[in-house]
Amino acid sequence: MIQVSVIVPVYNAAPFLPLLFKALQQQSLADIEFVLVDNGSTDQSAALIAAFAAGEPRARAFSNRQVCGAAAARNTGIAAARGEWLGFVDADDWIAPQMYERLQTFAQAGQLDVAYCNAACFKDQPGDDTGTMLRRPKPAGILSGRDWLVACHQGGEQIASAAVSLVRRSVVLEHDLRWPEGCAVDDEIWTAELLLRARRVAFLDAALYGYRSNPGSASRSIEPQRVQWRIQGFRRVAETLWHLAEPESPPVRSALNAIADRNGLAALGALKQLADSPLRRATFAQLREGGFVQQLRRRNGGLKLWRRLLKEQINCLMAGR
Known part of the structure; x- marks a missing residue:
């Protein structure tokens, strides 16, 4: 039985995919699948994804023929996912080999709906860290999603990102949660709607995700x-x-x-x-x-x-x- 489905939206990310593919292959969790969704790339991304899926039995490749945003690609991935848990990774980022094994063990032990970890920020290669994504003290213990929202607000911390989460798929299906398509700033809508429905949320104090500071990303472009x-x-x-x-x-x-x-x-x-x-x-x-x-x-x-x-x-x- 597949425990975790890792969903990766991809758009013109060819230079970054070899590092990500290596990180996916090194995942220590055995019962895991990688759902890679090309979003109308015009570079070699689609070909690289297809080649990776052909050689990696845990990977499956999908394609949105038109450019319709990362949210649509993630929704395609959710529809295709078979795991009990969902993870989300951006194509230009990196994940530690034990990320999903540790998050899944942590989530199962706490009977969580959502488990969060931290992320180390880097520029070129994992290890040349420039800090962490979540920097202030995190809510302790197991909280409801609403209490997590309040605790983060009162502590001056962001509510976290989907990239550092592991989400119980049954919660997503039960409430028909979808990423807001056509929206360039989609993470906070998804996270807020998820937390309003999550009964048990907790934080694993470990930087298991590598967030790349990429000046060429859509979120930083000055075009x-x-x-x-x-x-x-x-x-x-x-x-x-x-x-x-x-x-x-x-x-x-x-x-x-x-x-x-x-x-x-x-x-x-x-x-x-x-x-x-x-x-x-x-x-x-x-x-x-x-x-x-x-x-x-x-x-x-x-x-x-x-x-x-x-x-x-x-x-x-x-x-x-």
């Missing part, structure tokens, strides 16, 4: 269309989490709203990467539609935000908007 896509993603996170927060208890609502507000402010902050251009003005006009800017202004009334909004408004007025 105008990529920046605009991220801005739209930040807005979607903010609006989704504001909505999720409404029926929750005050502590959970506060935690979700804090994440939402941070993403809303990130949407405005990212406008600076578009310079003073028609695209920047058009993007700000889109943010004003539907009351997003007004909602953000009501929730975050600081002088810095007011100055930012005034500057963008003046730019639009001068352009005749």
Whole structure:
């Protein structure tokens, strides 16, 4: 019986795949499968995935013929997965040989729905670490997903990432959880919706994941269309989490709203990467539609935000908007 399905979305990641493939092959957990989903790559990624799957009996290769984002690739992987547990790895990252054996043992012992570990950040090769992803003290013991959200918020820590998680697949299927397709900033939506449904969550204090600081990644690109896509993603996170927060208890609502507000402010902050251009003005006009800017202004009334909004408004007025 397959214990863990590791889902890997791939898009134009050919230079990074040999390191990842080696890490997958070195996994110490015997009952594991690797579900690799090519997302319309234009480099050699699809061929490399096919060759790896042909030589590695635990690997299966899938393809989304059109470029539709990592979230869609992960959803394809979830639909194909056969394991009791789900893990998610990005194609340009790395995992320690014992990662899934340790997480699965930890999760089984605690009868968890979600197990988290830490990640070491690196630039070129695992080992040249520049720090860890989660840096502040983590919630201790086994908590409900809602209590985990609150504890992370009160401790000033992010709620963690899917990359450092092991998730019970039955929870995903029971609640029909899916990654938000078409959203450039998808992790916090997935994680928040998962935690609102998880009954038992705990943290394994070990950096078992290697997160690459990749300047060429979609999340760091300064290409105008990529920046605009991220801005739209930040807005979607903010609006989704504001909505999720409404029926929750005050502590959970506060935690979700804090994440939402941070993403809303990130949407405005990212406008600076578009310079003073028609695209920047058009993007700000889109943010004003539907009351997003007004909602953000009501929730975050600081002088810095007011100055930012005034500057963008003046730019639009001068352009005749």
